[in-house]
Amino acid sequence: MTTADDAAPTTGLIELGAAPVHLSAERASFAYDSRHIALAEVNLELHEGEALALIGPNGAGKSTFLKGVLGLIPTVSGSLSVLGQPPRKASRRIGYMPQSDDIDPEFPVTLRQVVMMGRYRSLGPLRWPGSGDRRAVNEALERVGLAEQAGKHFGSLSGGQQQRGMLARAIVSEPSMLLLDEPFNGLDRSNREALLELLGELRASGTSIIVSTHDFEIATAACTHVLLLNRCQIEFGTVDSVLTSEALAETFDHATADDEAHGHYNTGHGHYHETGFRGTELEGGARGE
Numbered sequence: 001m002t003t004a005d006d007a008a009p010t011t012g013l014i015e016l017g018a019a020p021v022h023l024s025a026e027r028a029s030f031a032y033d034s035r036h037i038a039l040a041e042v043n044l045e046l047h048e049g050e051a052l053a054l055i056g057p058n059g060a061g062k063s064t065f066l067k068g069v070l071g072l073i074p075t076v077s078g079s080l081s082v083l084g085q086p087p088r089k090a091s092r093r094i095g096y097m098p099q100s101d102d103i104d105p106e107f108p109v110t111l112r113q114v115v116m117m118g119r120y121r122s123l124g125p126l127r128w129p130g131s132g133d134r135r136a137v138n139e140a141l142e143r144v145g146l147a148e149q150a151g152k153h154f155g156s157l158s159g160g161q162q163q164r165g166m167l168a169r170a171i172v173s174e175p176s177m178l179l180l181d182e183p184f185n186g187l188d189r190s191n192r193e194a195l196l197e198l199l200g201e202l203r204a205s206g207t208s209i210i211v212s213t214h215d216f217e218i219a220t221a222a223c224t225h226v227l228l229l230n231r232c233q234i235e236f237g238t239v240d241s242v243l244t245s246e247a248l249a250e251t252f253d254h255a256t257a258d259d260e261a262h263g264h265y266n267t268g269h270g271h272y273h274e275t276g277f278r279g280t281e282l283e284g285g286a287r288g289e
């Protein structure tokens with residue numbers, strides 16, 4: 001058995017002319033405690049500039065996978081290499097936008113200060129932000145269309161603006177890889193389109209992206225690859241090859257069967273019915289029909 005930390009560092013270049021490998025998982029399994037595997041047997045490879053959508057019901061393991069890539073939870077079997085390194089060592093080169101944030105809206109902090117938090121890891125313990133850091137913050141705010149709000153109290157911004165601020169924080173250190181947990185939730189159409197455009201620009205500059213989403217339209221518009229999950233890998237491949245009605249049925253129906261059989265995890269089956277995810281996208285919008 002190998003673990004992430006045992007994985008041999010690679011140069012990231014697998015063959016002449018190939019794009020560098022940014023993420024490589026071989027039978028990787030993740031756990032929060034020693035008794036329960038939260039997500040089992042992931043096998044995939046993602047290259048520079050590619051984008052991966054994580055799709056599965058509630059409790060399927062999407063956030064768990066992101067935490068595994070960040071090295072916040074261990075790879076308990078198999079191996080995971082991130083940017084050619086074990087996950088914890090690569091985390092400085094990763095930008096992360098969590099699903100919900102820990103910033104109390106009452107906390108007296110400006111948007112500019114929130115974005116500067118994204119520079120602290122690269123600043124190190126004994127260095128104050130310099131002009132380069134301030135320039136990076138301004139540029140990140142510019143990219144998400146919030147330059148004019150920089151001095152505002154973070155808590156006074158709208159929900160969509162706060163989300164864009166968190167995205168600015170995730171990209172301010174120019175990460176090689178960007179992880180986004182449900183970034184499109186609650187965004188209106190124009191904010192969604194602006195985010196899609198920004199993700200396209202980041203990919204064109206070589207950033208790889210992993211995005212957890214419940215939205216097929218986003219997966220198709222923003223991503224090159226899809227990982228279907230339900231506590232284990234159901235399927236991985238290019239968007240066109242994976243988003244078939246059969247694979248989606250397996251991902252979501254399997255959830256119901258397991259949930260009923262074992263009653264031990266939240267599949268979110270009802271949620272997908274309620275939102276029309278299965279009723280609309282699976283039947284009408286899925287590929288391969």
Ligand SMILES: Nc1ncnc2c1ncn2[C@@H]1O[C@H](COP(=O)(O)OP(=O)(O)OP(=O)(O)O)[C@@H](O)[C@H]1O
Pocket residue numbers: 032033038039056057058059060061062063064065265266
């Ligand atoms: N901090 C934790 N400690 C122990 N188990 C956890 C923890 N967080 C998640 N899990 C378990 O790991 C499994 C996968 O959960 P995860 O949050 O990764 O799913 P998800 O696909 O991101 O769900 P959602 O769409 O609801 O955000 C679930 O069984 C969940 O209960």
